Amino acid sequence: MSLLTPMMGGILLAATLVPLVALYILRLRRTRKVIGSVIGWKRRTEDLRANAPFQRLRPSWLLALQALLLALLALAAAQPVIRGLGEGASRVALLIDCSASMRTLDCEGRSRLEEARERALARAEVLLGAGLFAFDTPEVMVVAFAGTADVRAPLGRSAARIAQAIESITQTDESTQLGPALELARAHQAGGGDDSASQAIVPIRIEIFSDGKFGDASEVAPRASETVEWVRIGSVETGNAGFSAAGVERSAEDPARVEAFAALRNFGTTVIERAVSLRADGKGIARTPDSVEVPAMVRDKGQTQTGERRITFAPFTAGGQRLVELTTDPGDAFTTDDRAWVALRAARAPTVALVGDDASLDALLSALPLGSLTRLDHAAADAAIAKDAAWTERFDVVVSVGAPPREMSRGRWLHFGPPPALPGLHPLPDPGRDYARTARLDHPTLRQCNLNELVVRKAHALAAERGWTPLIEGGRAPLALAGRTPGGFAILVAFEPGDSNWPFQRSFVNFTAQAVDMLAGLAEVASEESVAPGDMIRVRLPDGVSVVTVTPPGERAVPLTVRSSEAAWGPARRVGAYRVEWTGRDGVGQSRWVTVNQLDPLECDVAAAEAVSLGGAAVRASAGGSGALDAWPWALGLALALLVLEWWIYHRQVSR
Amino acid sequence: MTALGRIDQLLDAPLVAALDRLDITSRRPLQGTRKGERRSRRRGQGMEFADFRPYAPGDDLRFVDWNIYGRIERLFLRIFLEEEDLSLVVAVDESASMGFGTPSKFDVARRIAMALGYVGLVNQHRVTLAGLRGDRAERLEGLRGRRKASEAANWLLGREPGGALDFAAAVRDMASSRQGRGIAVIASDFLCDQGLDAGLQALRVRGWDTFVLQVLAPEDLSPGAHGIVGDLRLVDSELSTEVEVTVSEALLRDHRRRLEAHNANLRDLCTRLGARHLAIDTTADLPRLMMESLRRGGLLR
Numbered sequence: 001m002s003l004l005t006p007m008m009g010g011i012l013l014a015a016t017l018v019p020l021v022a023l024y025i026l027r028l029r030r031t032r033k034v035i036g037s038v039i040g041w042k043r044r045t046e047d048l049r050a051n052a053p054f055q056r057l058r059p060s061w062l063l064a065l066q067a068l069l070l071a072l073l074a075l076a077a078a079q080p081v082i083r084g085l086g087e088g089a090s091r092v093a094l095l096i097d098c099s100a101s102m103r104t105l106d107c108e109g110r111s112r113l114e115e116a117r118e119r120a121l122a123r124a125e126v127l128l129g130a131g132l133f134a135f136d137t138p139e140v141m142v143v144a145f146a147g148t149a150d151v152r153a154p155l156g157r158s159a160a161r162i163a164q165a166i167e168s169i170t171q172t173d174e175s176t177q178l179g180p181a182l183e184l185a186r187a188h189q190a191g192g193g194d195d196s197a198s199q200a201i202v203p204i205r206i207e208i209f210s211d212g213k214f215g216d217a218s219e220v221a222p223r224a225s226e227t228v229e230w231v232r233i234g235s236v237e238t239g240n241a242g243f244s245a246a247g248v249e250r251s252a253e254d255p256a257r258v259e260a261f262a263a264l265r266n267f268g269t270t271v272i273e274r275a276v277s278l279r280a281d282g283k284g285i286a287r288t289p290d291s292v293e294v295p296a297m298v299r300d301k302g303q304t305q306t307g308e309r310r311i312t313f314a315p316f317t318a319g320g321q322r323l324v325e326l327t328t329d330p331g332d333a334f335t336t337d338d339r340a341w342v343a344l345r346a347a348r349a350p351t352v353a354l355v356g357d358d359a360s361l362d363a364l365l366s367a368l369p370l371g372s373l374t375r376l377d378h379a380a381a382d383a384a385i386a387k388d389a390a391w392t393e394r395f396d397v398v399v400s401v402g403a404p405p406r407e408m409s410r411g412r413w414l415h416f417g418p419p420p421a422l423p424g425l426h427p428l429p430d431p432g433r434d435y436a437r438t439a440r441l442d443h444p445t446l447r448q449c450n451l452n453e454l455v456v457r458k459a460h461a462l463a464a465e466r467g468w469t470p471l472i473e474g475g476r477a478p479l480a481l482a483g484r485t486p487g488g489f490a491i492l493v494a495f496e497p498g499d500s501n502w503p504f505q506r507s508f509v510n511f512t513a514q515a516v517d518m519l520a521g522l523a524e525v526a527s528e529e530s531v532a533p534g535d536m537i538r539v540r541l542p543d544g545v546s547v548v549t550v551t552p553p554g555e556r557a558v559p560l561t562v563r564s565s566e567a568a569w570g571p572a573r574r575v576g577a578y579r580v581e582w583t584g585r586d587g588v589g590q591s592r593w594v595t596v597n598q599l600d601p602l603e604c605d606v607a608a609a610e611a612v613s614l615g616g617a618a619v620r621a622s623a624g625g626s627g628a629l630d631a632w633p634w635a636l637g638l639a640l641a642l643l644v645l646e647w648w649i650y651h652r653q654v655s656r
Numbered sequence: 657m658t659a660l661g662r663i664d665q666l667l668d669a670p671l672v673a674a675l676d677r678l679d680i681t682s683r684r685p686l687q688g689t690r691k692g693e694r695r696s697r698r699r700g701q702g703m704e705f706a707d708f709r710p711y712a713p714g715d716d717l718r719f720v721d722w723n724i725y726g727r728i729e730r731l732f733l734r735i736f737l738e739e740e741d742l743s744l745v746v747a748v749d750e751s752a753s754m755g756f757g758t759p760s761k762f763d764v765a766r767r768i769a770m771a772l773g774y775v776g777l778v779n780q781h782r783v784t785l786a787g788l789r790g791d792r793a794e795r796l797e798g799l800r801g802r803r804k805a806s807e808a809a810n811w812l813l814g815r816e817p818g819g820a821l822d823f824a825a826a827v828r829d830m831a832s833s834r835q836g837r838g839i840a841v842i843a844s845d846f847l848c849d850q851g852l853d854a855g856l857q858a859l860r861v862r863g864w865d866t867f868v869l870q871v872l873a874p875e876d877l878s879p880g881a882h883g884i885v886g887d888l889r890l891v892d893s894e895l896s897t898e899v900e901v902t903v904s905e906a907l908l909r910d911h912r913r914r915l916e917a918h919n920a921n922l923r924d925l926c927t928r929l930g931a932r933h934l935a936i937d938t939t940a941d942l943p944r945l946m947m948e949s950l951r952r953g954g955l956l957r
Contacts, residue, residue, distance in 0.1 A: 033888045
């Protein structure tokens with residue numbers, strides 16, 4: 001047990017015990033009264049006041065009880081707390097999870113974030129609530145974290161500031177990454193002085209208020225100077241069902257014909273029923289005739305498999321761009337994935353340039369319903385790019401094969417062959433044979449693609465940094481990647497079609513057509529169609545655009561600054577449809593939708609973790625938010641009991 | 657302190673008329689030094705027949721019962737109880753505590769002493785008035801006959817309460833001063849812790865028929881109603897002993913309980929030593945006290 005405000009208790013004890021003893025020492029100046037005899041009279045004094053010093057201090061039960069009572073009151077004023085293990089750190093970081101899963105309403109009707117804030121406030125009250133007379137008060141900081149982390153309050157001892165910081169934490173729909181929050185906490189471990197002594201690492205206790213679903217739990221680990229404690233928020237029994245995917249596509253044959261599909265998944269242990277509604281620009285389009293059953297999650301030998309159910313809607317007609325919204329009915333405790341938004345681009349046949357000579361590609365592109373197909377050789381393409389860096393912007397998609405063009409930093413590229421020199425890509429020597437080991441078949445470019453028979457005779461190996469998404473993993477290196485370039489987007493295939501058996505497979509047709517379709521879609525909406533919560537919204541704009549605004553869902557429009565024909569805003573922390581508007585050079589206003597959906601399976605599995613392991617090390621879980629038991633109510637209660645006893649003895653003496 | 661200044665304040669005419677009909681009575685036959693109006697165990701020339709006994713040569717023939725001789729022709733002698741004079745000692749506690757009360761306990765005790773003395777005088781008893789003061793008993797002795805009443809009254813009017821009383825020593829002094837035995841009446845508040853047993857025991861040993869009159873004032877019995885309130889330092893009038901009190905209902909109840917226990921101890925002591933005890937409130941009516949209480953108590957008849 002330790003005292004939060006021992007000075008306060010000491011002052012109180014000194015200020016009251018001395019007067020109490022003085023009251024027993026000082027004597028009352030009594031009226032002298034001569035009577036016949038004092039037989040029958042017994043000394044009985046109940047001095048509540050005194051006007052003459054002094055008398056001998058006589059042993060008294062009342063004095064002893066009153067002194068003990070004052071001691072207990074002083075002890076209560078000193079705020080004794082019974083601390084658990086790990087208490088006593090001079091620095092405490094309160095890490096509060098505000099990710100999407102914390103929106104779950106499973107804390108007696110309140111969200112997990114509200115519960116986390118309340119527990120963190122209680123904890124801060126214990127740490128800093130001692131006030132002016134606090135002794136050995138730790139420094140406390142507040143970090144809010146989801147996909148990223150930010151310090152809401154740096155290390156300090158102001159209870160009001162900490163409370164304000166905790167209260168200011170708002171809900172996001174991002175996935176949970178603990179690493180950035182830990183890094184921020186660690187950044188404050190060093191002392192604040194300039195000398196080496198004050199720069200020494202000070203042990204810090206990190207208290208995480210979260211449901212425990214960290215996407216990077218295996219990548220972070222506590223350090224020796226850290227004590228990490230996890231306060232579980234939410235129930236481990238909470239289930240959830242919601243969208244795992246949603247999409248709309250225009251028919252290749254009839255661009256005005258739109259096909260929509262969705263996938264539902266169930267993280268619960270019981271089969272659930274959901275109806276799904278589809279609306280376009282707020283107008284109801286379709287609804288599943290009856291509730292569809294979504295199978296329950298299956299646990300087998302420690303592995304879990306969520307229940308999945310795919311839904312395909314009947315095609316509908318929509319020529320222009322649309323914002324398609326899908327909702328499940330009924331919803332559940334976690335509403336973030338009960339809705340999904342998809343931006344449908346306007347129907348328009350893309351314009352494509354083919355750079356290089358490849359018969360299979362030429363034949364395939366010729367068969368696609370394109371607006372135009374321009375064929376160039378490498379020299380002509382390099383000359384055009386040298387003449388006008390924005391030449392590639394004239395085409396929705398540039399397909400190249402063979403040697404990489406001189407400049408691929410602008411435009412939307414589908415390239416087959418040796419990898420170009422782009423940031424984040426590192427070509428490796430010795431191309432060789434390879435095969436498709438795994439593939440992201442849920443990627444828009446790889447739907448309906450069977451790559452089991454793909455064999456590559458000469459694949460160019462390359463290493464890719466973060467930011468590039470491997471679409472097809474080969475035995476040695478990625479065979480296909482997708483990623484953002486400085487001025488556009490590129491899908492790279494590390495081999496030429498002629499160096500593989502791919503042109504003879506249906507997946508080649510599907511992949512190429514879907515890649516062109518996707519890249520053309522990027523061009524059409526001038527942005528990525530959908531991003532995850534926490535990502536930046538980046539908008540590529542035509543030349544001459546100056547005024548751009550983005551309107552987050554339910555909020556006011558925010559003006560954006562255009563640099564190099566690109567505007568960025570974010571991160572987009574909430575799911576929903578963000579409307580990007582601009583005025584073109586011709587003065588005509590245009591707008592596009594950018595949708596943000598939370599489809600992360602780890603984040604949508606909202607059952608609170610039963611245990612947390614960071615980097616393989618188990619983290620101690622705490623049931624409560626305070627981590628310490630206040631003992632002052634017991635001292636106060638004991639003092640009250642003593643008061644009753646003292647009162648009883650007093651009356652017993654008086655009435656005797 | 658004392659309000660009595662004249663004889664008629666000690667004994668007024670109506671009371672005198674009532675007292676003329678009373679006499680002192682004793683529970684036991686007494687032995688005096690001269691003939692009086694009181695029978696004695698010593699059989700002799702008194703007027704009250706006691707017994708017969710066979711005649712023996714040398715007996716006074718005046719006491720032969722000739723009626724018996726006429727019936728059975730044997731000589732029997734009539735034996736009479738010889739009448740002796742009654743010695744009455746009325747002692748008044750003159751300690752300082754007797755000066756308290758309205759009227760004061762001392763005044764009431766003097767009036768009682770005067771009344772009893774008067775009864776003794778008019779009945780030709782030998783009356784002694786005593787004032788118990790310190791460790792001595794100051795006496796007015798040898799009073800007999802009605803004409804001595806004024807002397808007794810003047811003596812009593814001249815007494816004043818004061819000082820502390822050594823009850824045992826004073827009573828022993830009183831008891832040892834008399835030859836023979838008699839009735840001793842002690843009027844006091846008996847508010848002392850020590851000496852009661854020894855004093856009363858001394859009277860018993862010397863054959864006194866003791867009558868204890870405990871005179872208490874309302875101030876003793878109900879101090880709360882007579883100015884004993886608040887935070888006080890109570891000072892004993894005799895011993896100067898001080899007791900600090902904060903007067904409360906509980907304390908007054910405690911005082912009453914203690915005083916009753918003290919009085920009960922006194923009564924028990926009197927019973928054990930063959931003395932009679934009568935508690936008197938100073939507010940009591942003196943004629944009524946004399947005519948009823950003391951007669952009922954066996955001191956007067």
